[in-house]
Amino acid sequence: MTENSSVPKRKDDALLNSFKTQLKDDVQSILLNFEELLRMVSVRTKGQITDWTQQEMHALEMQVRAGNLLRAGEALIKLVNDIKEYQIIYDFSAIEEEMKRHSELLSVKQVEYDAKISDIVKDLADELTEFEEEYYGNSSGYY
Incomplete structure (x- = not known):
């Protein structure tokens, strides 16, 4: 009988660990992409490619980073919603x-x-x- 009661507890612990892992991953993604966006704002040095090409590369990279930030933010919102649903369903x-x-x-x-x-x-x-x-x-x- 104790084995039956420990199965839901293990399932809950696994789900909570999954939530924690997803939270860490999403926050890390937001932080990494934000740091990279800030690095792109720094002063440029002359390189082998033209300024126009460099600007296009930065614009594209900024769009990709912004998309990654948005995706991570949406994932956090979904995670919060999942946690709320879990709390509502299992904690009457x-x-x-x-x-x-x-x-x-x-x-x-x-x-x-x-x-x-x-x-x-x-x-x-x-x-x-x-x-x-x-x-x-x-x-x-x-x-």
Whole structure:
């Protein structure tokens, strides 16, 4: 029976390791391509090829690097989505506990805010009563 319960745990661990590996690879790809784009911005030195050819090569390389950055970014977004789906599908109890805790916290806040609002209403009513008495106590109604 312990063997049956360890199989899902190993599967979960393998999936989480896969997520970690993919995360490291995508972040490394973004970093590498960004560094290469920054290197291309540095000052050029005269070489054997013409400036026009050099510019075309840099433009093409920048397009490739930008495409790689975009691809790695999209892969990270997909990874985040996969992790969310995994969390939603396989972690109902934690979600339920979190929702219950959050609901209790909001209920406590609601009681606190209701008490504050009732205090404010009472203070406003008292002030309004004082202003009415002062207004009607004055013979002309104006100061």
